[in-house]
Amino acid sequence: MSNLFDLLVAGLATGAIYALVAVGFTLLWQTSQTINFAQGEFVMLPAFLMLAAMHAGAPFWLAIILGILLSMILLGLAFKMLLVDPMMRHGVLPLAIATMALAIGIKEAVKQFFSAEASPFPSIVPTGDISILGHAVSLQSIGVLVVAILAVLGLTTLLNRTSLGHQMQAAAQNPTVARIIGVPVERMILLTFLINAFLVALASLLITPIYLAKFSSGEVLGQAAFIAAIVGGFNQVRGAIAGGLLIGVLDNLAASYVSTQYRAAVPLIFLIVVILFRPQGLLGRAEERTV
Amino acid sequence: MSGFAKPLKIALGLIVIAGLIIVPMNFNRYGLFILSQWAVMTIAAMGLNLTLGYAGQVSLAQGAFVGIGAYAAAIMTTHGWPLPAAILVAIILSFAVGWVLGYPALRVQHHYLAFVTLAFSTLAFLVFRNESWLTGGIYGISNIPRPHIFGIATNKPLPFYYVCLGSLAIVSLAVWWLIRSPWGRAFMALRENPLRAQSLGIDTRRYTLMAFAIGSALGGVAGALYAPLTQYIDPVPFNLSLSLDLLMMVIVGGAGFYFGPFLGAMIAVLLPEWLRFTEGYYLMLYAVAVMLLLIWSPTGILGILDRYMAARRTKAASALRAVAKSRLETAQ
Numbered sequence: 001m002s003n004l005f006d007l008l009v010a011g012l013a014t015g016a017i018y019a020l021v022a023v024g025f026t027l028l029w030q031t032s033q034t035i036n037f038a039q040g041e042f043v044m045l046p047a048f049l050m051l052a053a054m055h056a057g058a059p060f061w062l063a064i065i066l067g068i069l070l071s072m073i074l075l076g077l078a079f080k081m082l083l084v085d086p087m088m089r090h091g092v093l094p095l096a097i098a099t100m101a102l103a104i105g106i107k108e109a110v111k112q113f114f115s116a117e118a119s120p121f122p123s124i125v126p127t128g129d130i131s132i133l134g135h136a137v138s139l140q141s142i143g144v145l146v147v148a149i150l151a152v153l154g155l156t157t158l159l160n161r162t163s164l165g166h167q168m169q170a171a172a173q174n175p176t177v178a179r180i181i182g183v184p185v186e187r188m189i190l191l192t193f194l195i196n197a198f199l200v201a202l203a204s205l206l207i208t209p210i211y212l213a214k215f216s217s218g219e220v221l222g223q224a225a226f227i228a229a230i231v232g233g234f235n236q237v238r239g240a241i242a243g244g245l246l247i248g249v250l251d252n253l254a255a256s257y258v259s260t261q262y263r264a265a266v267p268l269i270f271l272i273v274v275i276l277f278r279p280q281g282l283l284g285r286a287e288e289r290t291v
Numbered sequence: 292m293s294g295f296a297k298p299l300k301i302a303l304g305l306i307v308i309a310g311l312i313i314v315p316m317n318f319n320r321y322g323l324f325i326l327s328q329w330a331v332m333t334i335a336a337m338g339l340n341l342t343l344g345y346a347g348q349v350s351l352a353q354g355a356f357v358g359i360g361a362y363a364a365a366i367m368t369t370h371g372w373p374l375p376a377a378i379l380v381a382i383i384l385s386f387a388v389g390w391v392l393g394y395p396a397l398r399v400q401h402h403y404l405a406f407v408t409l410a411f412s413t414l415a416f417l418v419f420r421n422e423s424w425l426t427g428g429i430y431g432i433s434n435i436p437r438p439h440i441f442g443i444a445t446n447k448p449l450p451f452y453y454v455c456l457g458s459l460a461i462v463s464l465a466v467w468w469l470i471r472s473p474w475g476r477a478f479m480a481l482r483e484n485p486l487r488a489q490s491l492g493i494d495t496r497r498y499t500l501m502a503f504a505i506g507s508a509l510g511g512v513a514g515a516l517y518a519p520l521t522q523y524i525d526p527v528p529f530n531l532s533l534s535l536d537l538l539m540m541v542i543v544g545g546a547g548f549y550f551g552p553f554l555g556a557m558i559a560v561l562l563p564e565w566l567r568f569t570e571g572y573y574l575m576l577y578a579v580a581v582m583l584l585l586i587w588s589p590t591g592i593l594g595i596l597d598r599y600m601a602a603r604r605t606k607a608a609s610a611l612r613a614v615a616k617s618r619l620e621t622a623q
Contacts, residue, residue: 035402035405037535083582083586086586087585087586087589090589091589092401093349093542093546094542094585094589094590095585095589096402097538097539097542097543097581097585098581098582098585098586100535100538100539101539101577101578101579101581101582101585102578102582104574104575104577104578105574105575105578105579105582108571108572108574108575108578109575111571112571112572112575223413223531226406226409227406227410230403230406234402234403261417261420261421262417262421264413264417265413265414265417268410268413268414269410269414271406271407271410272395272407272410275395275398275399275403275406275407276395276398276407279398279399279403
């Protein structure tokens with residue numbers, strides 16, 4: 001049974017990161033019907049921005065701040081203004097394809113300007129183990145879990161308890177009505193893009209020390225986050241959180257209880273089953289069909 | 292004007308076909324390989340264009356069907372079966388699997404469907420990689436033979452290019468016929484408004500499944516040609532990114548336009564080759580080019596042409612109207 005406990009903790013830690021990435025994904029979908037196929041690459045890039053800052057001589061804390069700021073400018077502001085805004089009125093599919101091209105672009109740019117090799121990345125959490133209920137649990141897992149939970153709690157508090165959050169939700173749910181009652185919808189949409197950029201930078205900071213900084217690391221992460229978002233509920237922040245944790249745990253359990261060769265298949269089969277029986281996701285609300 | 296446009300179109304078409312037959316005769320091995328690849332990818336993209344462009348069903352699994360076709364051909368031809376038999380099996384197999392993949396489309400649409408098919412694509416990749424008793428696993432299958440057609444060996448690049456080109460021609464004619472048949476019209480009705488299509492008595496269930504099955508079968512044909520083209524296959528080329536590439540080809544060329552896949556595959560296969568002189572920057576430039584094109588024209592390259600033609604037609608019509616009006620006025 002001790003094994004199960006360890007697997008659960010590790011699963012929750014990866015799941016918490018999936019949740020961070022998935023939440024940003026659902027935020028963009030809700031406010032601007034953007035399916036961002038580059039979301040995985042969005043997580044990969046900030047680590048390289050931070051590494052670049054460190055190579056230029058900045059201390060780690062400064063590199064983190066610079067990395068987060070740059071990520072908000074590039075992946076939040078520039079992404080919205082240069083790609084999403086001009087394409088939004090053309091519908092979901094062309095924009096989704098454009099983000100696929102963006103994913104290729106980011107990946108190739110990192111490979112070309114930085115390195116094709118995996119680089120080590122310093123951890124914000126000290127390495128080592130602590131003992132919980134007689135189990136050795138790595139501080140890294142705990143740290144990742146705590147930071148991710150704090151971020152998600154902060155976000156849900158912002159969305160549900162503050163007037164800014166209520167305005168954001170109104171803008172997401174019904175832009176027309178929101179505009180009539182005086183919500184600056186455009187600014188709220190921009191804010192969700194900035195929050196997404198912040199969350200991916202945070203996820204990058206948490207996950208890169210574990211899996212190294214590599215130009216191709218976004219593919220797996222992006223796919224896991226998509227699955228998490230859909231399983232939990234494409235249009236619900238809390239759905240994305242639940243989906244993330246669920247997929248993280250499932251992934252870790254599958255790795256040791258199912259064949260290692262088909263471990264990647266378990267979340268996918270789960271995804272297909274959820275979509276077929278509950279397309280709106282476990283916690284999502286159904287989107288109305290339009291004639 | 293239209294009486295003049297039609298012979299012009301036919302002449303243009305004949306020139307392009309003659310060009311595709313004659314010009315590559317001087318190409319080197321690599322040039323012929325790239326051009327054959329274009330023909331093969333065009334076939335796969337035409338299949339996806341039927342599913343997505345005409346029937347409006349988003350699929351991120353076309354690459355998996357290319358893989359199914361390729362493995363079917365590789366396994367059969369290395370065991371001594373002739374390629375046409377392998378192509379037939381690839382068609383039947385992809386058609387059947389595509390039919391089954393169509394069932395989720397009866398329940399969910401748009402992005403949900405995209406993700407079901409995306410999951411299928413990854414699952415297919417896992418099967419190619421892990422079932423090594425059948426697929427050779429990560430080592431793949433090598434020494435895939437090229438066929439003899441009417442007694443002529445096609446193991447040199449030029450004859451095999453003509454095999455690919457000939458197959459493309461056959462598929463093009465079949466698709467041309469299909470989209471003009473009642474089936475094609477039913478597909479388009481499905482895309483434009485599924486509910487209205489149903490109320491007009493179109494069996495939307497059957498046509499949705501058909502759209503997936505036929506589109507997938509063409510993916511299988513492309514795969515069955517891809518295996519002898521490269522003469523070696525492993526799981527890597529058939530991962531999710533091939534499905535994404537094919538989707539990109541259809542959208543960039545112009546989804547729902549007959550010639551869209553031809554242009555889209557040209558951009559996706561040839562443009563990176565032309566940009567290769569930029570060394571490591573070529574995929575980056577390609578990505579930027581695709582984004583700029585989609586911002587400029589979300590309906591793809593043929594969308595630009597279509598808008599231009601529509602604008603000219605409106606202009607011509609209003610010119611005619613002006614002439615008619617002035618005649619009426621002078622007559623009075």
